[in-house]
Amino acid sequence: MSQYITVRRADYASAADAAALVRLLDAYASDPAGGGEPLSDFAKLNLVPSLAARPTAFSILAFDGALPVGLVNCIEGFSTFACQPLVNVHDVAVLASHRGRRIAEQMLALAEQIARERGACKLTLEVLSGNLGARKLYERIGFAGYQLDPAMGQAQFMQKWLG
Numbered sequence: 001m002s003q004y005i006t007v008r009r010a011d012y013a014s015a016a017d018a019a020a021l022v023r024l025l026d027a028y029a030s031d032p033a034g035g036g037e038p039l040s041d042f043a044k045l046n047l048v049p050s051l052a053a054r055p056t057a058f059s060i061l062a063f064d065g066a067l068p069v070g071l072v073n074c075i076e077g078f079s080t081f082a083c084q085p086l087v088n089v090h091d092v093a094v095l096a097s098h099r100g101r102r103i104a105e106q107m108l109a110l111a112e113q114i115a116r117e118r119g120a121c122k123l124t125l126e127v128l129s130g131n132l133g134a135r136k137l138y139e140r141i142g143f144a145g146y147q148l149d150p151a152m153g154q155a156q157f158m159q160k161w162l163g
Helices: 015-030 041-052 103-117 132-140
Strands: 005-009 057-064 067-079 084-094 123-125
Touching (some): 005 067, 015 057, 015 067, 015 084, 057 103, 067 103, 084 103, 103 123
Parallel strands (some): 084 123
Antiparallel strands (some): 005 057
């Protein structure tokens, strides 16, 4: 296992980067923290072209030598209150064999740099309450629960499937 981790923005046009992105996201999806189910064949085939078609999306890859070991997917949104872009960190994944080495921290630092270059006012993400390691990381690097007025409490992430 190399001690030298490289972190860089993924090139969606690169077959090697595309394969790394799909492999890493599939590993994350298969992990209990990612839902415990592998990506569908449809997602594996269409993920990278779909991300590439969205100028608001970018991904970051981490490598241990030539081995892809980490992934962050980001999608730009918009804060109406600030009237500025924001960047949602949609996926953060590090292979189990490489966790605890601050790889996610390095990838999130690059995501923050890119967000600042885009003029974003903030980074957002969601994390499962039981994912204590991830929560500790996010808090250590400056993330906090979202609230407007403390009397109204913290925001809760919700979803409604449409298909």
